[in-house]
Amino acid sequence: MNAPTKEDIAIIKLNSNLGNKTGYLTLNTHISKGENIEISGFPGDKSDNRQYKGKGKLESFDENEMYYTVDTFSGQSGSAIRDSKNNIIGVHAYGRYNHNSGVRINDLKLDYINYWIGKYRSHPYNKKVKVIKSKYIYWKNIEITKKGDNKLIKKDKAYTAKLYYNIPNGYKYYSLYDEKNRWMGYFNSNDIKVVK
Known part of the structure; x- marks a missing residue:
């Protein structure tokens, strides 16, 4: 698989409440250049099967990636990048000659993670929109499994999109x-247009 580095993240959903026994870490999307960070994992150059922790500084970042001076080794990919308050801010992915890098937990990824664990994160929108396509599907649940009745929706009629949700299929869905x-239901962003 040759996905872009910004998408190099995975979620494992367990069918148990293990976090209630072991504890869990929170996610944070707010980061600052120069802040102290750490990464714990199982580096491949160690043979004692113990977890090691490395500390360093966040050198730079963009919307999707972060670059830092924490020393890592093969086998630590997928380890959480944590801030000084022990919040997860990213996932370690790559080692390079002058810095290491990982995938940043940004607002979009946080929406996806919350969706996968059943905590749907909405964003206020409150704009007038209209359905612009003759053939469209809208949904009666945010899981995008129950289709709505198209007879109830009028093309080119103004509706209010109060909220939107980022869904891990890559689309925004608006609550009309x-x-x-x-x-009325949840509508794909490709099927509606803002009314001016």
Whole structure:
């Protein structure tokens, strides 16, 4: 698989409440250049099967990646990058000659993670929109499994998109309401347009 480095992240969902026994770490999307960070993992150059921790500084970052001076070794890919308050801010992925790098937990990835664990994160929108396609599917649940009845939706009629959700299929879905404030369903961003 040759996915872009910004997408080099995976989630494992367990069918148990293990975190209630072992504890868990929180996620944080707010980072600062120069802040202290650490990475714990099982480096391949050690043979004692113990977890090692490395500390360093966050040198730079962009929307999707972060670059740092923490020393790592093969086998530590996938380890959490933690800030000084022990919040996960990224996932270690790559080693290079002058710095190491990982995937940043940004707002979009946080939305995806929350979606996967069943905690749907909405964002306020509150704009008038209209359905622009003749053939479209809208949904009656945010899991995108129950289709709505297209007979209830009028093309080119103004609706209010109160909220939007980033769904891990790569699309935004807007929660639409009619003029009587009745909820209509979730609509893909490709099927609607803002009314000017």
